[in-house]
Amino acid sequence: MTMKLDRSWKERVEEIEKGGAAKYHEANEAKGKMFVRERLALLFDDAAWKEDGRFANAETEGLPADGVITAVGKVDGRTVCVLANDSTVKAGSWGSRTVEKMIRIQETAMKLKAPMFYLVDSAGARITDQIEMFPNRRGAGRLFHNQVKMSGMVPQICVLFGPSAAGGAYIPSFCDVVIMVKGNASMYLGSPRMAEMVIGEKVSLEEMGGASMHCSVSGCGDVLAEDETSAIASARTYFTYMPERYSSRPPEAPSVPAVETDLEGMIPANQNAPFNMHDFIDGIIDEGSFYEIKALFAKELITGFARIDGRAVGIVANQPKQKGGVLFHDSADKAARFITLCDAFQIPLLFLVDVPGFMIGTRVEQAGIIRHGAKMVAAMSEAVVPKISVIVRKAYGAGLYAMAGPAFEPDACIALPSAQIAVMGPEAAVNAVYANKIASLPEEERPAFTAEKRKEYQENIDIYRLASELIVDDVVPPDQLRDVLTERYHLYENKEVVFSERKHPVYPV
């Protein structure tokens, strides 16, 4: 009797762990997709992870584990919760037990205050189960409700391997980070087939909801991975910058020296000429530690995690090489989101400023640049983690404000000798103030007059003058910047500030 039971248990487990029918495994393999259990083996540190609800729907033919694996295990030596769709089982669709399992693993994550990984590869709701999984209290809506509740409590990390369709597309959208596999991952509310039926649009999946589009155009994707292995490796790397929960700190790593770079030499004296801010970042952070978020989206602003002397920082930097480093609606939105993420998880912020201001013109006004700019200013303003702004070169207009200027209580606003802080640059300012005067002068006298006025203007906004007026806290040569930042972040480590007394702000979204 025992023997039979044993065999039966073993057979059942083997059946479940095989996933769906062989043809679905083959179809996935042809697309370069791994079986869900292989993905989990890559994500976890070791095989000692514990799965719940393994026998879900095991009595029904073809629905092993009901198409989702939920488990607790170790990543980077820390306990995490994971849900992973099995696309070999009814295309990873959600039945009633699928949804119940997903809700339960979220509840476990909340009880343990453990980070939550979502390995998504799902066609969405299983229409045949809709009464059991769609409208009820513990239906799919609860997944999103839980995600919102968990946001900022524990890291929520999404790796998207295949589709995340219709309502399912909101799972990534409520995560802190979305890593998408090029060519296979997609997010969309209505499929191309539905778009053709309902609105008459003919469009490809890649164009409408593909990984490359979301990582470069919509901004819904944060990291574009070449394949599944690098996507999982990327999720593990991301996690090394994260604490386990809001109340703990990100782990430290051994200090690595920065790349040897001539920081001073790379900054062009001409404020209007571009240079590559990535090179500047490399010159101050631990070599190889930069993990960029939204590298392909709104490139005029760089956001990413790095380490300085082994400690995690979140960098927000203008990129003069792209669109002159001007702030646009998308870059403001990108910054707001990243700053909020850092502030939620005790990651100190570093602003590297070289900004001509916010973009002007009809296009951006119609796109709501004021509304999006307000998001960035609000997020930066209420961030209470250690916050340092470094004026690398120019900081004009509201650009100074959005990049943690002196009024926004940075722990320090440091200027390099190349810094220039003003409402606007010398050319624009002289034109604005003396336009009538210049027009009244004989043409041959104009160049000399404007040159003289620009010189006066430059002297007026000289950085040492601004330092003597206590506008910046210090002026530091570029070759000392890394050391200064290391020491200052160390000194600000125990900063504790309650920003404002209230329930929550009325977000300028």
Add this chain to the structure above:
Amino acid sequence: MEEIKASMAGNVWKITVNTGDEVKPGDEVVILESMKMEIPIAAESAGTVESIVVEEGSFINEGDVLVKIQS
């Protein structure tokens, strides 16, 4: 055929290629002037400059075609 478009609104400051020139990805073809900044615009694919659609000094909006490249 690649259409190189303006990444933002501004003025065409300098056109740095001529019709018939060979370009590689990353080669600068036009420099815009916007927000007092120099905005270099580069080719994304290799090819020959087929036509230059804009003139130096003219206003262009975001997304306007500047140069056409025949690959």
